[in-house]
Amino acid sequence: MQIKHHHSAHVPTATPGEPFWIRCLLIFAAYVVVFGLILIPLAYVFFEALRPGLQTFWSNLVDDPDTRHAIWLTVTVAPIAVILNTIFGLAAAWTITKFRFPGRALLMSLLDVPFAISPVVAGLMFVLLFGMQGYLGPTLREYGIKLIFAWPGLVIATTFITMPFIARELIPLMQSLGSDEELAAVSLGANRWQLFWRITLPNIKWGLLYGIIQCNARAIGEFGAVYVVSGHIAGETDTMPLRVEKLFQEYNNPGSFAVATVLTLMALSTLVLKVLLEHWIAAQDAARFKEAEES
Amino acid sequence: MSQSSPVDSATTRSVKSDAESGPGSDNVVARRPRFLRNPLPGFGIGLGITVSYLSLLLLLPILACLAKAAELTPSAFLAAVWSARARAAYFVTFQTSLISALISAALGLLLAWVLVRYQFFGRRFLDALIDLPFALPTAVCGLVFSALLVEDGWYGQFLVPLGIQGAYSKLGIIIVLTFVGVPFAVRTVQPVLESMEADTEEAASSLGASRWQTFRWVLFPALWPGILTGFALAFARGLGEYGSVVFISGNMPFKTEIAPVLIVARLEEFSYPEATAIAIVLVGASLASLATINWLERRSQRYAN
Numbered sequence: 001m002q003i004k005h006h007h008s009a010h011v012p013t014a015t016p017g018e019p020f021w022i023r024c025l026l027i028f029a030a031y032v033v034v035f036g037l038i039l040i041p042l043a044y045v046f047f048e049a050l051r052p053g054l055q056t057f058w059s060n061l062v063d064d065p066d067t068r069h070a071i072w073l074t075v076t077v078a079p080i081a082v083i084l085n086t087i088f089g090l091a092a093a094w095t096i097t098k099f100r101f102p103g104r105a106l107l108m109s110l111l112d113v114p115f116a117i118s119p120v121v122a123g124l125m126f127v128l129l130f131g132m133q134g135y136l137g138p139t140l141r142e143y144g145i146k147l148i149f150a151w152p153g154l155v156i157a158t159t160f161i162t163m164p165f166i167a168r169e170l171i172p173l174m175q176s177l178g179s180d181e182e183l184a185a186v187s188l189g190a191n192r193w194q195l196f197w198r199i200t201l202p203n204i205k206w207g208l209l210y211g212i213i214q215c216n217a218r219a220i221g222e223f224g225a226v227y228v229v230s231g232h233i234a235g236e237t238d239t240m241p242l243r244v245e246k247l248f249q250e251y252n253n254p255g256s257f258a259v260a261t262v263l264t265l266m267a268l269s270t271l272v273l274k275v276l277l278e279h280w281i282a283a284q285d286a287a288r289f290k291e292a293e294e295s
Numbered sequence: 296m297s298q299s300s301p302v303d304s305a306t307t308r309s310v311k312s313d314a315e316s317g318p319g320s321d322n323v324v325a326r327r328p329r330f331l332r333n334p335l336p337g338f339g340i341g342l343g344i345t346v347s348y349l350s351l352l353l354l355l356p357i358l359a360c361l362a363k364a365a366e367l368t369p370s371a372f373l374a375a376v377w378s379a380r381a382r383a384a385y386f387v388t389f390q391t392s393l394i395s396a397l398i399s400a401a402l403g404l405l406l407a408w409v410l411v412r413y414q415f416f417g418r419r420f421l422d423a424l425i426d427l428p429f430a431l432p433t434a435v436c437g438l439v440f441s442a443l444l445v446e447d448g449w450y451g452q453f454l455v456p457l458g459i460q461g462a463y464s465k466l467g468i469i470i471v472l473t474f475v476g477v478p479f480a481v482r483t484v485q486p487v488l489e490s491m492e493a494d495t496e497e498a499a500s501s502l503g504a505s506r507w508q509t510f511r512w513v514l515f516p517a518l519w520p521g522i523l524t525g526f527a528l529a530f531a532r533g534l535g536e537y538g539s540v541v542f543i544s545g546n547m548p549f550k551t552e553i554a555p556v557l558i559v560a561r562l563e564e565f566s567y568p569e570a571t572a573i574a575i576v577l578v579g580a581s582l583a584s585l586a587t588i589n590w591l592e593r594r595s596q597r598y599a600n
Contacts, residue, residue, distance in 0.1 A: 095342045098338075107349070118555050118578065121578055128567065221432025267435075
C-alpha cells in the first residue's frame, strides 16, 4: 500500500510513440483535468475570499474572535499531534526494520488500520471511550479530566488519523538503507544516542521531514474525526476546518472563504516544501550512488 | 507487502559468532531467543512505545466500539444496521465511491501516462499540482466545489442550464470524491510506468503490433495491478470521506445522505449503539477493500518474480 512520491528525477525519454495528434489530444486532456479539477477550484478560493475587497477579507480574518481562536487552536493542536506521531513513527520504524520478532507482521498490518477507519468512526470511538457516557469518561471526570468536547480530544482524534504517515514513510526507507552502518557503529562502541544522532538520523532526515510535512498537512486539515469529538463550541473547540463549516452553515460565505484561504496557503506551502524536498532527496540518492560506485 | 530481511543475515551471523567467541560471553548471547541476538540497541524501548501507543490509540477504541455494539440484542443490531434509511445511506456511499474510484482510475491512468511519457510545457507544474488534494483540507474542497457548482457558480452557470445539477446531488458527491481520489490513482500508476523498459514495446512493434495492440496486450497487463491498487485506495478513501461531502451533498436522507453523515446524525440523537452498529459495517467494508489491495499486491509481486 506504499505510495511512491519521490519521482521528480524521472525525465521522459524517447519510446516508440503515438501519432502526433494523439499526443496533443492526451496532453490537452491532462491539462483540462488538472485545471478543471484542481487549479480553477484553487484559484476560486482566493477569488471568492478577496471579492469583497482586501479590507473586508482582512477584517473577516482578524476581527472575529472565534475565527482568531480557531486559527490559534489549529496551529497548536496540529504540532502536538505531529510530535507524538514523530516519536511513534521513529520507534515503530526502528523496531520493525532493525529486528525480527514474533508479531512483527501483525504490527505492520496494524499500522494500516487507521487508513481503513472513516474519520467519523474514529471520532465516534473516542466518544465511546472518553465521552460523558463513555466507558472511561465518568472515571476521568472524577479526576477533573475532560477529553471530549475539549481540546485534548481534538489532539487525540488528530493523532489517531495521522498516526501512520511518518511510520509509513520511514519503514521502507530504513529497510532499503539496511543496518550495516549501525552495526559497524555498535561494534566500534557507539552508545544508543550516538547511534541515533550520528548514524540513523542523518541517513533518514529527509524522509523523516517528508513524513512530518505530510502528517502536518493532514493534521491541519482533519475534519471528520475532529467534528465528532469537538462539540462545536465556538471560540473553544472549533479548529479552522470546523470554523469554515460553521461560517458556511451561517451563510457567511466571505468569512468562510477567508478562513479557507489560510488553509489553502498552508496546503500550498506544504506542496512547495514537498517539491524542494524531492529535489534534496534525489540529490542525496545521487550522492550516495556515486559514493557507492567510487568505493 | 513482503519484506526483505531487516538485518543482513550474513552480518548477523558474523556478529553473533564474534560475540560467542569473545571472552566471558560464552552462553549469554546464545541462550537468548534468536530475535534478541541482534546487537543493535533499542528493541525494548522501541517495541514498548509502539505497542503501548497502538494499544491506547487503536486497540482500546476498537474494543470500546465492539463493546458498545454488543450492548444491542442481535435483532436491535440488525434493525439499526438494516433500516431503510441505513440501507439507502450504504447504497449512496457505495455507489458514489465506486463511480468516483472508477473515474479516478481512468483519469489517473491518463495523467500518469502523459506525465511519464511526454515532454511538454508545464509538465513539472501539472505533476506538482496533482499532490494538492493530499494537502488541501477536505473542508476547503467541499466548500469550493459547492460554490462552483451552484446555479450562479463558475461551473454551475454552464451545467445547470443543461440540466446537470452538481450541488446538493449525488453528482456533487462523485465530483468531490474524484478530487480526493485522483492523486491516489496517479501516484500508484506513475512509478510502474516509469520503471518500464522500452525493449518489450520495441519488440512488440518490430513484430508488427500496432500502437493500440502494444498498449492493450503489452503495457496494460503490466499496468493493471497499479491501476487496481489506485482504484482500491480511492474507493476505500471514498467510503469514509466526510469533510468534503457534507458541504456539497445537502445530506438529504434516502437521497444524498452517506453513511458517515448518518452516523453523525445518530450521534447527535445520542443513539450511540445504533451509530456504532453502522460504523462497524462501514469499517468492515473499507477493511475488506484494503485487504483486497494487499492480496492483489502480494499476487502481483509473485507474478513479477
